[in-house]
Amino acid sequence: xxxxxxxxxxxxxxxxxxxxxxxxxxxxxxxxxxxxxxxxxxxxxxxxxxxxxxxxxxxxxxxxxxxxxxxxxxxxxxxxxxxxxxxxxxxxxxxxxxxxxxxxxxxxxxxxxxxxxxxxxxxxxxxxxxxxxxxxxxxxxxxxxxxxxxxxxxxxxxxxxxxxxxxxxxxxxxxxxxxxxxxxxxxxxxxxxxxxxxxxxxxxxxxxxxxxxxxxxxxxxxxxxxxxxxxxxxxxxxxxxxxxxxxxxxxxxxxxxxxxxxxxxxxxxxxxxxxxxxxxxxxxxxxxxxxxxxxxxxxxxxxxxxxxxxxxxxxxxxxxxxxxxxxxxxx
Numbered sequence: 001x002x003x004x005x006x007x008x009x010x011x012x013x014x015x016x017x018x019x020x021x022x023x024x025x026x027x028x029x030x031x032x033x034x035x036x037x038x039x040x041x042x043x044x045x046x047x048x049x050x051x052x053x054x055x056x057x058x059x060x061x062x063x064x065x066x067x068x069x070x071x072x073x074x075x076x077x078x079x080x081x082x083x084x085x086x087x088x089x090x091x092x093x094x095x096x097x098x099x100x101x102x103x104x105x106x107x108x109x110x111x112x113x114x115x116x117x118x119x120x121x122x123x124x125x126x127x128x129x130x131x132x133x134x135x136x137x138x139x140x141x142x143x144x145x146x147x148x149x150x151x152x153x154x155x156x157x158x159x160x161x162x163x164x165x166x167x168x169x170x171x172x173x174x175x176x177x178x179x180x181x182x183x184x185x186x187x188x189x190x191x192x193x194x195x196x197x198x199x200x201x202x203x204x205x206x207x208x209x210x211x212x213x214x215x216x217x218x219x220x221x222x223x224x225x226x227x228x229x230x231x232x233x234x235x236x237x238x239x240x241x242x243x244x245x246x247x248x249x250x251x252x253x254x255x256x257x258x259x260x261x262x263x264x265x266x267x268x269x270x271x272x273x274x275x276x277x278x279x280x281x282x283x284x285x286x287x288x289x290x291x292x293x294x295x296x297x298x299x300x301x302x303x304x305x306x307x308x309x310x311x312x313x314x315x316x317x318x319x320x321x322x323x324x325x326x327x328x329x330x331x
Contacts, residue, residue: 017091020151037086037314039219045159047101051090053312054219056175057092058086060098063173063250064240065279069183070190071272075237075279082173083248089167090310092210092221093229094152097137099144102155138209140222140307146260146282149308154326156310163322167311168251169233171277176264176276178218183275185216185224190271197225197274203267207305222272227307228262229293232329235259235281254329258282266305 043050062078065072153164182188194202196214211221233252243250259281265274
């Protein structure tokens, strides 16, 4: 049974009803489903654009970092054993070609085969929020808020009939580690990061096309470096202190817009920021230079290092449950 070990308010109890579906329905009896649990390529309907998803097997891992780990922050402990259900994850971060399919598709009226609350089209960027780093189709899309990322997931559901979402913080770290127990998926030596991810020392001060370097053991590219990635969790520096050992599919439900958890280091940061256990808190300063009143709910003028990656639960929730999930996060 999935448990929220630290629900503290009626709002969080309400979130429980909406978010429980994300995890309880992501499990499946292996003997029935294993034959379908394999890598696949998803085409976005009415386009030639595709993206690849790889299976992430169910398992147990230790979330957080040991006191001895170089670069460790206090919010990475205490370490806990965590059980994770199986899911698929995007081989790389969502790219501009994928994002632009959403943006352009929303320019014309849509006939939706799937009944779900309306999908909102993000406003156009008033300036180039790549800051000159490029919008090549294989560049990872950046500078969008968590709201924009989840709206993309909602749109993708209306187009494909498949429920995609952001990963939880625990799912993200589990996939980043890919069965390893070291600081990085490739070991403990930060000097080796240059072969796997873009960070301050090898990025040239900009993000790069996806999948250019080595993947981790589970075939995921750019988990360590390039862009940081949104997760579903509210940031809580004491989250692991409140988390019982051997929890299944833990999530810190969102109770406010800020702060939320971002993972994965970035092209502007030191190698130690790309450690699998490193936790990043979203900041209001990421919209500091936005001149709009109120500030955009879609774009972050000073969040140019942030992108996102898709996951898909092993088992598809019902339409009603999916609607509840999107309504909870996009209200």
